[in-house]
Amino acid sequence: MIKKLLHLLFGLHGITGNRTVAGSAEGDHIKSLPYIQDSHRRLAALGTLCSRYKGSRHAQRLKAVLDKTQQIHAYLVERKRVHELELFHVQYTDHFLAAFSVIADAHERHNGKIGAVPAAAAKNGTWDSNERTRYRQVVQAAPQRHQQVKKVAVDLTLSEAEVPKLHLPQIAINTYSKIVYRQDAVEIGFTSTAEEKEAFEAYVAAQFGIADITYVGNALVYMPAQANARSAEMLPVIHWHGAPYVLLLEEARLFAVRTYRANC
Amino acid sequence: MAADQDKILSQEQEQLLELYLQKLNTYLEGLQEAEKVQVEIETQHLKKILAE
DSSP states (O other), X not given: OHHHHHHHHHHHHHHHHHHHXXXXXXXXXXXXXXXXXXXHHHHHHHHHHHXXXXXXXXXXXHHHHHHHHHHHHHHHHHTTOHHHHHHHIIIIIHHHHHHHHHHHHHHHHHTTOTTHHHHHHHHHTOHHHHHHHHHHHHHHHHHHHTHHHHHHHHHHGGGGGGSOOOOOOBOOEESSOEEEOSTTOOEEETTSOHHHHHXXXXXXXXXXXXXXXXXXXXXXXXXXXXXXXXXXXXXXEEEETTEEEEEETTTTEEEEOBOSOTTO | OGGGTTOOSOHHHHHHHHHHHHHHHHHHHHXXXXXXXXXXXXXXXXXHHHHO
């Protein structure tokens, strides 16, 4: 009996051992590149953040955050654990960047440096300014594509006060949750395997009638105009044609959102 | 006023920054600790196999 149990335990141990081997297989090398690039982009964003706090009494502590993050980056990249690195950034760095950028923004506005904010951001080529450039490109391309819309848009400027302002809600990817998306209890989450994610992408592609999508993760959001709108829901997030969307699977609807990742 | 010039964060935000730094330290230590544990597990595992 005891021997059997030991075999069972060692058997299981063997499986976990295999998994690490599979994880460092050749195919993963190519897949890991975007993660490393993303990590570098975040480090650059942290560097920019540091420069915004330069001269303040917090400068040294922010530098410490950058240094520590760099250490973690180096440690995980050296060991080819890039997925863990991405997970770390999603759980820590992104939230930190978001919070301390907003704080710096507010501080600069209060000190009457309103004009200086976009100038500084554009010069440093931060994540935010990348995002802005991307949106600007979209805006510039729009009139060419929809000539007939142009006239209407001009008329609307006359009553500018009544034009509603659209904005993309910022969501945070939840890395722990799993969502059941089919009746036969198939789950999807940030930590799902590549095969599971592919299966989900194929399912969504068929349901929504769209192609070239990538599963990003799940996010906790309030959906508009629903019977149970009072409670927040965990919903899947996909990346499609250069922008992230939250999916409402039952109604096959997409909601444009933004995440902190620039190329997301 | 001049003393406040270099202060961007409120006291609470400052504490948050400290907390975040601690968290990063714990994370890195956790990584290094996990590596030690794994080395230990693998060593014990090999010992067991060789003893059989």
